[in-house]
Amino acid sequence: xxxxxxxxxxxxxxxxxxxxxxxxxxxxxxxxxxxxxxxxxxxxxxxxxxxxxxxxxxxxxxxxxxxxxxxxxxxxxxxxxxxxxxxxxxxxxxxxxxxxxxxxxxxxxxxxxxxxxxxxxxxxxxxxxxxxxxxxxxxxxxxxxxxxxxxxxxxxxxxxxxxxxxxxxxxxxxxxxxxxxxxxxxxxxxxxxxxxxxxxxxxxxxxxxxxxxxxxxxxxxxxxxxxxxxxxxxxxxxxxxxxxxxxxxxxxxxxxxxxxxxxxxxxxxxxxxxxxxxxxxxxxxxxxxxxxxxxxxxxxxxxxxxxxxxxxxxxxxxxxxxxxxxxxxxxxxxxxxxxxxxxxxxxxxxxxxxxxxxxxxxxxxxxxxxxxxxxxxxxxxxxxxxxxxxxxxxxxxxxxxxxxxxxxxxxxxxxxxxxxxxxxxxxxxxxxxxxxxxxxxxxxxxxxxxxxxxxxxxxxxxxxxxxxxxxxxxxxxxxxxxxxxxxxxxxxxxxxxxxxxxxxxxxxxxxxxxxxxxxxxxxxxxxxxxxxxxxxxxxxxxxxxxxxxxxxxxxxxxxxxxxxxxxxxxxxxxxxxxxxxxxxxxxxxxxxxxxxxxxxxxxxxxxxxxxxxxxxxxxxxxxxxxxxxxxxxxxxxxxxxxxxxxxxxxxxxxxxxxxxxxxxxxxxxxxxxxxxxxxxxxxxxxxxxxxxxxxxxxxxxxxxxxxxxxxxxxxxxxxxxxxxxxxxxxxxxxxxxxxxxxxxxxxxxxxxxxxxxxxxxxxxxxxxxxxxxxxxxxxxxxxxxxxxxxxxxxxxxxxxxxxxxxxxxxxxxxxxxxxxxxxxxxxxxxxxxxxxxxxxxxxxxxxxxxxxxxxxxxxxxxxxxxxxxxxxxxxxxxxxxxxxxxxxxxxxxxxxxxxxxxxxxxxxxxxxxxxxxxxxxxxxx
DNA sequence: AATCTTTTCCC
DNA sequence: CGGGAAAAGAT
Numbered sequence: 001x002x003x004x005x006x007x008x009x010x011x012x013x014x015x016x017x018x019x020x021x022x023x024x025x026x027x028x029x030x031x032x033x034x035x036x037x038x039x040x041x042x043x044x045x046x047x048x049x050x051x052x053x054x055x056x057x058x059x060x061x062x063x064x065x066x067x068x069x070x071x072x073x074x075x076x077x078x079x080x081x082x083x084x085x086x087x088x089x090x091x092x093x094x095x096x097x098x099x100x101x102x103x104x105x106x107x108x109x110x111x112x113x114x115x116x117x118x119x120x121x122x123x124x125x126x127x128x129x130x131x132x133x134x135x136x137x138x139x140x141x142x143x144x145x146x147x148x149x150x151x152x153x154x155x156x157x158x159x160x161x162x163x164x165x166x167x168x169x170x171x172x173x174x175x176x177x178x179x180x181x182x183x184x185x186x187x188x189x190x191x192x193x194x195x196x197x198x199x200x201x202x203x204x205x206x207x208x209x210x211x212x213x214x215x216x217x218x219x220x221x222x223x224x225x226x227x228x229x230x231x232x233x234x235x236x237x238x239x240x241x242x243x244x245x246x247x248x249x250x251x252x253x254x255x256x257x258x259x260x261x262x263x264x265x266x267x268x269x270x271x272x273x274x275x276x277x278x279x280x281x282x283x284x285x286x287x288x289x290x291x292x293x294x295x296x297x298x299x300x301x302x303x304x305x306x307x308x309x310x311x312x313x314x315x316x317x318x319x320x321x322x323x324x325x326x327x328x329x330x331x332x333x334x335x336x337x338x339x340x341x342x343x344x345x346x347x348x349x350x351x352x353x354x355x356x357x358x359x360x361x362x363x364x365x366x367x368x369x370x371x372x373x374x375x376x377x378x379x380x381x382x383x384x385x386x387x388x389x390x391x392x393x394x395x396x397x398x399x400x401x402x403x404x405x406x407x408x409x410x411x412x413x414x415x416x417x418x419x420x421x422x423x424x425x426x427x428x429x430x431x432x433x434x435x436x437x438x439x440x441x442x443x444x445x446x447x448x449x450x451x452x453x454x455x456x457x458x459x460x461x462x463x464x465x466x467x468x469x470x471x472x473x474x475x476x477x478x479x480x481x482x483x484x485x486x487x488x489x490x491x492x493x494x495x496x497x498x499x500x501x502x503x504x505x506x507x508x509x510x511x512x513x514x515x516x517x518x519x520x521x522x523x524x525x526x527x528x529x530x531x532x533x534x535x536x537x538x539x540x541x542x543x544x545x546x547x548x549x550x551x552x553x554x555x556x557x558x559x560x561x562x563x564x565x566x567x568x569x570x571x572x573x574x575x576x577x578x579x580x581x582x583x584x585x586x587x588x589x590x591x592x593x594x595x596x597x598x599x600x601x602x603x604x605x606x607x608x609x610x611x612x613x614x615x616x617x618x619x620x621x622x623x624x625x626x627x628x629x630x631x632x633x634x635x636x637x638x639x640x641x642x643x644x645x646x647x648x649x650x651x652x653x654x655x656x657x658x659x660x661x662x663x664x665x666x667x668x669x670x671x672x673x674x675x676x677x678x679x680x681x682x683x684x685x686x687x688x689x690x691x692x693x694x695x696x697x698x699x700x701x702x703x704x705x706x707x708x709x710x711x712x713x714x715x716x717x718x719x720x721x722x723x724x725x726x727x728x729x730x731x732x733x734x735x736x737x738x739x740x741x742x743x744x745x746x747x748x749x750x751x752x753x754x755x756x757x758x759x760x761x762x763x764x765x766x767x768x769x770x771x772x773x774x775x776x777x778x779x780x781x782x783x784x785x786x787x788x789x790x791x792x793x794x795x796x797x798x799x800x801x802x803x804x805x806x807x808x809x810x811x812x813x814x815x816x817x818x819x820x821x822x823x824x825x826x827x828x829x830x831x832x833x834x835x836x837x838x839x840x841x842x843x844x845x846x847x848x849x850x851x852x853x854x855x856x857x858x859x860x861x862x863x864x865x866x867x868x869x870x871x872x873x874x875x876x877x878x879x880x881x882x883x884x885x886x887x888x889x890x891x892x893x894x895x896x897x898x899x900x901x902x903x904x905x906x907x908x909x910x911x912x913x914x915x916x917x918x919x920x921x922x923x924x925x
Numbered sequence: 926a927a928t929c930t931t932t933t934c935c936c
Numbered sequence: 937c938g939g940g941a942a943a944a945g946a947t
Contacts, residue, residue: 099938099939102931104932104933105932105933105934109937110937110938111937111938194931194932196931196932197930197932281930281931282930313929313930314929346929
């Protein structure tokens, strides 16, 4: 069916010989025209509605068009011709995601539908806005809610309400436009009411009826709907309710004018906004990866990764891996592997990584992962992910477990088991070795088996031993069962389980110990054998060395690994000496990785053995090899508090990668900051480490981390001697100051003071929207002028450092810049000079505060500034007024003269008078 | 009966 | 307000 505006256009073109085409700048021309002739243009609609031959089905047909040809027409034609046909454009689109609320939720006020921030003009009201173009008289713009489906735009079952004077008005909404408002309609305060599924049909029927009736009335004012129409509408509604998408709506805008019978007549085609999706629904809600447990995988894929996500539905979610080339073109993609069962309660997922496109990479490859929702192909923000080269080269076949003899192992198990089961571990008379073992076991139990060595062991334990172990365990379990008799009570069975678990654990531990015993002798054995062999065949000495030091234990350890692991310094020395005879051939031996990916250098670094590190490096050890946790020797070395040697030796090595992240996403600097190793931090920074690098899991800089650990010396060093960004936000939007305020500890206050001293901005807000204070009262949003231009609008409602400090009066004073004790005098003076221009100096402030303390006027003042929730804090301090004044000075833009007025208004005459004095003094200077 | 979705409720 | 979660309803 032809639209009215099309017909208008056709009529125009038939009249005119030349077609001026679309206007490049209709706005400009429009202004031109209005200024010269808007008053002389007559309304062309004076006689519409009296037409007898209107189409019954289309209100928009040619004949019902308001632009029919009359004598007035020529006048308008000229204008319209120059302008083009009237149309509506969407100046500000509605936001893409919005929470639809049920009727039952519409008590009180909730947020209204805002516009999307559109880059150019920063509207004061950022709300959906449309503009009517090419029309000179006043007109009406109607806004209704329709379906998103472009092929089927029907009225939507949901309601579009608009709050006008505390009453919600349903759609349609009419807004008058004219030259007065630049033909622009802003739809302020709209909300979307989610029609309950069971009412969808009724609602659609209602809206279709309304629409049909309006259409009828355009041709006949007294028209009503007959039964047949009604039946049709009901049938249609029935159909629509099945397919309608309740989580997505569009706004429909159309221009109208009202004729003398109050009938709306369209003057433009309808225009549809972008879709608005229900924020609450898992079908259309936001997709986000909130947290990931690791961001690396072997290029072979198949590694398990845990992620926490915002609400997803398990049937409608994928995890996409993709790689971009330098031009940001996607060059590879695949999906993470998981089943529906791996999606935990819509908020967490466990998946396996797909293999990288090339399984033979030799350097790490950066790719991205993101969530993808197949139903609307919406994607989350991508996060970085790294594929690492495989370590297939590590041989595990050569296990050198001497007691593969069952009897021997069982005996060993029994032996160790006895030790463990004995209640008093230490009191049992034991040989030296046994004492050591029991200590080990005790330690292991204390660590709850968290040691990576133990995990490696369990993982790589050879099959024979495993079988044997299980067998033993089964037998053991059976015996336990037999000894347990009587009716099973819950308690008893729990006890049994615990007992059983303990047994299992101890078995594994015993086995671990046995292997360790064996491994302890490994280095020595090999050295002895090697030397023996060398004596026998002195000519083949080099080959003998090469071969024998490639031998491996269960863990893939070479003799050198073993000697290092067990602290056998002499063995280490012997091996290194033997290796050094090989010259460059030693490089291969010295870089062998064991089954957890560690080289001898890892162990030397972990144990802080500078001489050995030096020796290994001289033999060609590569300091950049990472173990299976992505750790380089450097990552381990930075943890030592006092030792300077190891780090400096490692850092002196050229090509050492000082920014490398572990699999948990930590750089050496961040680890050093966490460990509290001042020296390591110092050395790394001296070696050029980037202080503003952030860790991958929380987005923290070394500063955040040092603050968290309460390492004041490091914090101070970072602030004083580096260009660290004191106000950098981590993933949750917290700055180091936020962290400092919430971190307990004796040095917390001093650290806060340091941060403030070096420019930490307490106004910065994090992304946490919980605005409840300690008393559970709602904190009103403090009206803080955000100065930074690049901040998003949403970021305004997180917590500032003030909010976090609101129940810690001393820290609050500190961040408010009030405490003189802790802040260095020079800095303080600078601050004062800065604020002095707009604020009073400290003495004047104190004077004013004493006046307000006297009269208790500060309470009124606090009330005026809506600081009710801070009352308790103000009360606790020696001068409530002074703190309040500081608060006002820092958090608001109140000028001195404004303050004077405020004081006047709340009846604080004395204070106001004093203020006037200050003001006049300021004017003089 | 268990689990997911929709609706209501509450802080 | 905006966010979260319980209750009710569906599958």
